[in-house]
Amino acid sequence: MKTMKTFTFLALLAMAGPIYAHGNSTTHATTAPLRAEQTEWGIAGSPGKVKRTIALHMTDAMRFEPDRIEVREGDTVRLRVANRGRLLHEIVLGTPQALGAHAELMKKYPGMEHDEAHMAHVAAGRQGEIVWTFNRVGEFAFACLIPGHFEAGMVGQIVVRPR
Numbered sequence: 001m002k003t004m005k006t007f008t009f010l011a012l013l014a015m016a017g018p019i020y021a022h023g024n025s026t027t028h029a030t031t032a033p034l035r036a037e038q039t040e041w042g043i044a045g046s047p048g049k050v051k052r053t054i055a056l057h058m059t060d061a062m063r064f065e066p067d068r069i070e071v072r073e074g075d076t077v078r079l080r081v082a083n084r085g086r087l088l089h090e091i092v093l094g095t096p097q098a099l100g101a102h103a104e105l106m107k108k109y110p111g112m113e114h115d116e117a118h119m120a121h122v123a124a125g126r127q128g129e130i131v132w133t134f135n136r137v138g139e140f141a142f143a144c145l146i147p148g149h150f151e152a153g154m155v156g157q158i159v160v161r162p163r
Contacts (some may be wrong), residue, residue: 036117040095041140041158044117045076045133053078058122058144060085062152070159076133079142083122089144093118093132093158099143103150110147134160 036044054077057065071077081091092099092114106112114121120128134140137160144154 038135039118040098040136041093041118041138042132042134042136042160045078045131047078047131049076049133050078050131051075053080056081056091056142056156058083058085058089058091058154060087062144062149062154064091064142064144064154064156067156068159069156070161071134072161073137073163074133074135076131079120079130079132080127081120081122081129082127083124086124088121088123088146089149089154090114090119090121090146091128091130091142092145093130093140093142096141099141099145099150099155103143103145103147106145106150107147134158136160137162 052071052075054069056069056079058081059065079091083089092102094102118130118132120130122128140158140160142156142158143150
């Protein structure tokens with residue numbers, strides 16, 4: 001019986017790590033290569049193909065500066081994000097609908113693990129980045145989905161113009 005309790009305890013301990021994924025991570029939760037999976041708003045980009053770096057700032061006023069960016073279809077862009085606040089912030093790319101749905105999930109599960117190419121967690125005073133290829137024309141968004149931040153208006157717009 002003692003062996004079973006020890007095994008159960010160790011299994012629970014091993015699973016506890018992802019709960020703290022929003023902790024102090026400065027970019028993605030792991031150092032494993034991120035999957036390049038096609039989404040409605042584009043696909044993970046290769047750093048060697050970056051055509052432009054866009055600097056963004058996150059503040060504790062729950063804002064991104066700038067809160068609107070424009071790119072051309074097919075451009076691979078490095079979004080370099082500096083957290084100028086004292087709170088942990090994140091940047092997540094997506095459609096307004098996908099971000100809204102994800103924000104609702106974050107309210108229910110605030111310790112959710114994030115480890116996707118279109119997300120970066122940035123501790124206070126630190127920088128993070130996302131390299132993304134915008135291969136779909138349209139209007140998309142970026143947001144901080146930490147509970148309360150999205151609802152306070154920490155959202156920006158991405159306009160992808162045809163080539």
